[in-house]
Amino acid sequence: MRPVVIVGGGMAGLACARVLHRQNIPFLLFEASHQPGGRVATTVVDGYRLDAGFQVLHTAYPEARHALHYPSLHLQKFFPGAQVYRQGEWHLIADPWRKPLSAPATLAARIGGVRDRLLLAQLVADVCLGMVESLFVRVDLTTRQRLEEFGFSADFINGFFRPFYGAVFLDPELGTSRRMFDFMFRMFAQGDVTIPAKGMSMIPLQLRLALPRHSLVFDTPVELIHPDQVKLADGRVVGARAVVAAMDGDQASTMLGLPPVRFRATTTLYFTTATPPLGRPIIALDGDGTGPVNHLAVPSLISGEYAPAGRHLVACNCVGQAALVPDGPIADSVMEQMTRWFGGQVADWKLLRIIRIRHALPAQPPGWLEPVDRPTKLASGVFIAGDYRSTSSIDGALRSGRLAAEAVLAWDGRGRLTRPRPER
Ligand SMILES: Cc1cc2nc3c(=O)[nH]c(=O)nc-3n(C[C@H](O)[C@H](O)[C@H](O)COP(=O)(O)OP(=O)(O)OC[C@H]3O[C@@H](n4cnc5c(N)ncnc54)[C@H](O)[C@@H]3O)c2cc1C
The missing domain is CATH 3.90.660.50 (Polyamine Oxidase; Chain A, domain 2)
Incomplete structure (x- = not known):
């Protein structure tokens, strides 16, 4: 079975991986830098x-x-x-x-x-x-x-x-x-x-340690995203069952043609x-x-x-x-x-x-959080996560990653296997 490919190992990408892993969905996470966490380092x-x-x-x-x-x-x-x-x-x-x-x-x-x-x-x-x-x-x-x-x-x-x-x-x-x-x-x-x-890096480290090592690939930027494959910067092409773009808003707007994020x-x-x-x-x-x-x-x-x-x-x-x-x-x-x-x-x-x-x-001027969670599905097989899709925070990044994983599961015919839990 081809893996779900997650592009970006910040809080959003890690949260997405966490949900997929808990549902036994094979995934590969490609992170451009040498470590997980993105802006939390x-x-x-x-x-x-x-x-x-x-x-x-x-x-x-x-x-x-x-x-x-x-x-x-x-x-x-x-x-x-x-x-x-x-x-x-x-x-x-x-x-x-x-x-x-x-x-x-x-x-x-x-x-x-x-x-x-x-x-x-x-x-x-x-x-x-x-x-x-x-x-x-x-x-x-x-x-x-x-x-x-x-x-x-x-x-x-x-x-x-x-x-x-x-x-x-x-x-x-x-x-x-x-x-x-x-x-x-x-x-x-x-x-x-x-x-x-x-230090703050203990937060992404905790998420990373709960994931299978072989599913996390560091120092590997993704250059192009398609619904069924990604092209890595080193020229390799990796087949994907679906792709979750969990890069920062800047990279996402460049690679996916989304409106720029201030x-x-x-x-x-x-x-x-x-x-x-x-x-x-x-x-x-x-x-x-x-x-x-x-x-x-x-x-x-x-x-x-x-x-x-x-x-x-x-x-x-x-x-x-x-x-x-x-x-x-x-x-x-x-x-x-x-x-x-x-x-x-x-x-x-x-x-x-x-x-x-x-x-x-x-930046989150008035109107930015309308709605608070932006759509997680960009096209058939392409999903999107990141703090710019929700509240700009560690919490928003985690939430958007979880929602993107749930959207993949729903699209994949597995239904909404993990439901958002009510606030305690
Ligand atoms: C100085 C500062 C203070 C903050 N203070 C707080 C705070 O007090 N509380 C709070 O809740 N939040 C705070 N935040 C915000 C919080 O850190 C972010 O909202 C959150 O970490 C964003 O996570 P993310 O996964 O959406 O994005 P990112 O952390 O940006 O992760 C994106 C990842 O994608 C990778 N990537 C990008 N392009 C590619 C590519 N082509 N291929 C592969 N990988 C790629 C990047 O290397 C990065 O690791 C702060 C942020 C900063 C910088």
Whole structure:
């Protein structure tokens, strides 16, 4: 029996392979690079674990909860909230339900007013009631319009939501669809923000280890896709029962003639230091909006495995236009900004690596998630998966991969063998 060929071994391709394998459908997955995971990757440099840009896994992700085995990932939690640098001072905005002792500090933070705190509680109720699917049929707006319409003050939107969701969507303008905002706000409210103890690459590694080794072919780009075969870049032709195109949106539009996908960029500057600049495992935000760093984390405070003993790793993340500034100038202006934030200790920081990801996240303006799941069948025998087909996230990529596999099974006459499980 000819195999189903999966092109691309990111989260979408791996999720597709997982479903096919569970149904005993032979498959071959061709991945252009030397490893699985695509954009979810970790490189070890001098004993430091550098994720390919700052990324996190939300434990409430509905698809990930089923596709991944969380205990084996040894997920380490962030403090539920953020520390915001604004007008020369630090302010804490914490989740009052999970960190009640931080409620006085959150109330005292000079960002927005008491009404904004009350609205936060109302927003939690608004996005958490009902099935998650209901969020994707609401009237679409930009995130900024959504927040203004809900009644938040401009001060709170600019001082807190802008850098916080600028980090989540890599979109400091808050032009992302409110449907995606509502979904992510629910994820923050219903679960933890985590990273695996040994880096984000543990997530694709877990999926890969559950698949037969001989079905995964690395360092092998696919050049052409047909319904019954693919042509590899080295000239070989491989027959296929069906093909699932699980490349990133950019490759898919080039190879399959799909409309182009607009991406958001991010640049992470990794520094090493003996003294962590933050006192707890929290994300720090630029509440002034001056940049270039929008958000900062110290992954080694979340998991000690991210740095050698006695050392710390600092991830300074730039989004929007700041992500496009060349290496020399960006490193200088990051150091200036960090000195304003943390004082003289920054002189001891050593720049370890600058990681640039131009095609980090597909932009999701209003209308993009209409519908939330785009069709998985492109033509007879050709199926399609990727984060640009669903919510732009690890969860969306996993979901689209599973849906593509189910579409293959249905098309193949095997019926819908694996049904989407209801949210727990
Ligand atoms: C810096 C950054 C921060 C992020 N933060 C978060 C976050 O905090 N939380 C979250 O949920 N998501 C986050 N994301 C998004 C998340 O990582 C992606 O949505 C998801 O990993 C996309 O998976 P994918 O399989 O759709 O695509 P990809 O990961 O792009 O996988 C596509 C794969 O196809 C391969 N490929 C391409 N062309 C070919 C070809 N011709 N032949 C063979 N193989 C090919 C590529 O090498 C790649 O491995 C972030 C992404 C980045 C980059």
